[in-house]
Amino acid sequence: xxxxxxxxLDQARASAIDMAVKFGPKLLVAALILFAGYxxxxxxxKMIGRMLExxxxxxxxxxxxxxxxxxxxxxxxxxxxxxxxGVELLPLVAGLGVAGAGVALALQGVLGNVVAGLTIxxxxxxxxxDYISIGEEEGEVLDIKLFTTTxxxxxxxxxxxxxxxxxxxxxxxxxxIRRLALSVRVAYGTDVTAALRLVETLLRNNPRVLQDPKPxxxxxxxxxxxxxxxxxxxxxxxxxxxxxxxxxKAVLESFREQNIPIPLPQREIRMLATS
Numbered sequence: 544x545x546x547x548x549x550x551x552l553d554q555a556r557a558s559a560i561d562m563a564v565k566f567g568p569k570l571l572v573a574a575l576i577l578f579a580g581y582x583x584x585x586x587x588x589k590m591i592g593r594m595l596e597x598x599x600x601x602x603x604x605x606x607x608x609x610x611x612x613x614x615x616x617x618x619x620x621x622x623x624x625x626x627x628x629g630v631e632l633l634p635l636v637a638g639l640g641v642a643g644a645g646v647a648l649a650l651q652g653v654l655g656n657v658v659a660g661l662t663i664x665x666x667x668x669x670x671x672x673d674y675i676s677i678g679e680e681e682g683e684v685l686d687i688k689l690f691t692t693t694x695x696x697x698x699x700x701x702x703x704x705x706x707x708x709x710x711x712x713x714x715x716x717x718x719x720i721r722r723l724a725l726s727v728r729v730a731y732g733t734d735v736t737a738a739l740r741l742v743e744t745l746l747r748n749n750p751r752v753l754q755d756p757k758p759x760x761x762x763x764x765x766x767x768x769x770x771x772x773x774x775x776x777x778x779x780x781x782x783x784x785x786x787x788x789x790x791x792k793a794v795l796e797s798f799r800e801q802n803i804p805i806p807l808p809q810r811e812i813r814m815l816a817t818s
Contacts, residue, residue, distance in 0.1 A: 573624040580620020588613035607664060607689070659706035660689035669716050674780045676715040680704060683780050697784050720753060720777045723787055727794055728769035730806045735762060735770060738803055742774055745793045751786040752776040769806045 588609040595605045664687060669675050673684050675694070680702050682694030692709060694702040729738055739760055746752045746760070758776035765771075774794070778786040798805060 569628050573627050576620055576624040576627060580617045580624070583620065584613040584617040587616045607661075655707040656690045656705050659710040660687075660691075662710050663687060663692065663706055664689075668714055672719050672780070674717040674719070674721055676717075677704065677709055677712050681715075697781075717780070719780055720756075721780055721783050722759075722775050722777050723783070723790065725774040725787065725790060725794075726763060727772050727774065727798070728766070728805060729772060729798075730769060730804045733770065733803055735772070737801075738772065738798070741797055741801060741803070742772065742794060745790065745797060746774070746776050749776075749786065749789060749793070751778050751782040751789065753778060768808060 591612045592605060592609045595608060663669075669684055671684050671687060675681065675684060680694060682696050682702055684692065685695045685701065686693040689706070691703050691705055694704065696702070727742075729735065739762075742760055743758070746758045747754070752758060753776070756777050759773065760775070761773055763771045763773040774790065776786070776790070795805075797803075
C-alpha cells in the first residue's frame with residue numbers, strides 16, 4: 544500500500560512537471576501579452592483623450608469614448624493571449640453569446656439605463672450646469688453617467704435619477720440661466736412710470752441680475768384694488784434664490800423711501816337698511 548501511494552505521488556509530480564514544461568512558457572507569454580495589452584490600452588486611451596479635448600464634447604462623452612477605446616485594444620490582446628494558449632475561440636464565442644442572452648434578460652433594467660445613458664450622452668438634450676425639470680423633479684445637472692443623472696438643489700441636496708426615467712419623458716431645459724417671476728402691487732394713484740423706472744434701476748444695480756437678456760418689467764394686471772407690476776429678470780442658476788430675496792427686499796425698501804404705497808387687499812361692503 545505504501546509503495547502504491549509513493550507511486551501515485553511520483554506520477555502526480557511527473558504530470559505536474561510535464562504540464563509546467565508544456566504550458567508554462569505559453570502561460571508566461573500569455574501573461575506578458577496581457578500586461579502589454581494593459582499598458583497599450585492605457586496609452587491609447589490617453590492619446591484618444593488628448594485628441595478629443597480639441598472637440599467641444601461633454602466630459603462624460605470623452606470619458607466614455609476613452610473607455611471604449613481602452614476596452615477594444617485590451618480585448619484584442621486578450622484574443623491574442625487566448626490564441627497563444629490554444630483556446631478555440633469559436634465555441635467560446637458561442638457560449639458567451641448564450642450566456643450574454645441570459646444576462647441581458649436578467650438585467651433588463653440595468654441595460655435600459657445604459658442605453659438611455661448613451662442616448663443622453665450622444666443626443667445631448669442637456670449639459671452639465673443646465674437647470675432642467677423632468678416630471679416632479681427639477682434641479683441643476685451635476686453629473687451625467689451611463690446609469691444615472693444627478694441633479695442638485697440650492698439646499699445642497701441631490702436627486703439621482705435612473706436614465707431610463709429621463710429618456711422619453713417631457714423635459715424642460717432652462718439652460719444655465721433662469722428667469723425670476725416676481726411681482727409687486729401698487730395703488731391706483733401711483734405714478735406707474737416712476738415705479739417702473741425705480742425697479743429698473745434696482746435691477747441694473749444688482750450684480751446677480753443679467754443685463755443680457757434684458758429684464759422684462761411692465762404692468763401685468765389691473766386688479767380690483769391695485770396695479771400689479773411684473774419683475775422678470777434673468778439670473779444664473781446658482782443665484783436664483785439669493786437674487787429673489789435681494790430684489791424683493793430692495794423693492795420693498797425703495798418703495799417705502801419713495802412713498803410708493805403697496806396696498807393691502809380691500810373689500811367694500813355695503814349694508815342696506817330695510818324698513
